[in-house]
Amino acid sequence: MPIETWLIFILSFMIIGSIVALEIKDILSAVIAVGVVGLGVSISFIFLQAPDLAIVQFLFEIFALIIMVRAFVKKDYHQEEPSKANKILIGITIITLLAILYFAASVLNLLPQFGEPLMNTAQYYLNNGAADTGAANLVTSIILDYRAYDTLGEITVLFTAILGALTVLRIKSKSHR
Amino acid sequence: MDNKSGMTIIVKTITRITVPTIILYGCYIIFHGHLTPGGGFAGGVIIALALLNVMIAFGRKFTNNWLNINFLEKLESISATLFLILGILGFLISSAFLFNFINHGELFRLLSAGTIPVLNIIIGIEVAMSLFLVVWVLAGLKLDKGEEL
Numbered sequence: 001m002p003i004e005t006w007l008i009f010i011l012s013f014m015i016i017g018s019i020v021a022l023e024i025k026d027i028l029s030a031v032i033a034v035g036v037v038g039l040g041v042s043i044s045f046i047f048l049q050a051p052d053l054a055i056v057q058f059l060f061e062i063f064a065l066i067i068m069v070r071a072f073v074k075k076d077y078h079q080e081e082p083s084k085a086n087k088i089l090i091g092i093t094i095i096t097l098l099a100i101l102y103f104a105a106s107v108l109n110l111l112p113q114f115g116e117p118l119m120n121t122a123q124y125y126l127n128n129g130a131a132d133t134g135a136a137n138l139v140t141s142i143i144l145d146y147r148a149y150d151t152l153g154e155i156t157v158l159f160t161a162i163l164g165a166l167t168v169l170r171i172k173s174k175s176h177r
Numbered sequence: 178m179d180n181k182s183g184m185t186i187i188v189k190t191i192t193r194i195t196v197p198t199i200i201l202y203g204c205y206i207i208f209h210g211h212l213t214p215g216g217g218f219a220g221g222v223i224i225a226l227a228l229l230n231v232m233i234a235f236g237r238k239f240t241n242n243w244l245n246i247n248f249l250e251k252l253e254s255i256s257a258t259l260f261l262i263l264g265i266l267g268f269l270i271s272s273a274f275l276f277n278f279i280n281h282g283e284l285f286r287l288l289s290a291g292t293i294p295v296l297n298i299i300i301g302i303e304v305a306m307s308l309f310l311v312v313w314v315l316a317g318l319k320l321d322k323g324e325e326l
Binding site for chain 2: 130133134136137139140141143144145148149151152155156158159162165169170
């Protein structure tokens with residue numbers, strides 16, 4: 001399937017998620033729906049070939065979810081009951097962790113050798129960076145010429161985060177005066 | 178200027194001398210981003226820290242009078258928009274989004290590398306304003322004593 005089809009699918013999924021987040025009564029479900037929208041943005045970044053940006057968006061989304069759950073969900077909303085099957089739970093956890101470790105160790109063999117990257121773009125940048133962009137600093141020529149799209153996304157992430165912080169904190173400090 | 182707000186007169190005098198130098202250094206880092214290590218992000222953080230230095234030394238009230246906060250907010254939004262406009266210009270003039278459409282010039286010169294210095298300046302303004310504003314807002318926040326986050 002072409003990338004556009006996947007993007008349209010993810011975008012419609014995100015729109016549905018945001019509508020659910022606005023309309024639903026349960027606050028925890030609304031927070032999780034907002035998280036679905038953010039993860040959709042992250043996946044669409046992967047499809048647009050901006051992996052660094054996808055990582056930033058993913059981490060930021062997790063961070064925002066934690067803060068929102070901590071801030072908006074009341075403490076007595078989900079009371080944790082003292083569990084009776086503690087030993088069984090611990091056993092299941094250990095077995096699961098061991099299984100994950102085993103599979104991770106088997107994946108290690110598939111990795112390329114140290115110092116032999118899968119992609120050869122870095123060598124191209126080293127050879128042609130100065131001639132292509134005219135910048136003496138290779139890092140700048142990558143982040144502002146070859147990968148300028150990623151930088152635009154980083155700026156947008158920063159801008160949106162500060163905008164949200166300004167809006168929320170301003171309302172709060174005004175209401176205290 | 179009243180001497181009661183902020184820190185002691187020693188700190189204020191030293192701040193008055195050092196802050197212009199720090200801002201000049203941040204501008205240097207931004208303008209030479211395509212020649213030496215650094216660039217928009219690093220230089221922007223330096224300028225933001227210089228402004229925060231003023232805020233810590235002289236107090237928040239003085240900073241409110243000294244700087245036009247509304248203008249800073251507009252500057253932040255304008256710089257983010259300018260980045261996008263430059264990208265669209267690259268798309269219109271040449272083939273690709275954010276294309277380096279200005280003449281590259283000679284290597285190791287200050288005026289070289291096409292759009293890269295322009296983008297560095299835009300990123301510097303954006304990072305400086307946003308990092309300063311978020312601490313400025315947090316400094317003005319007053320939480321009640323018994324209140325949790």
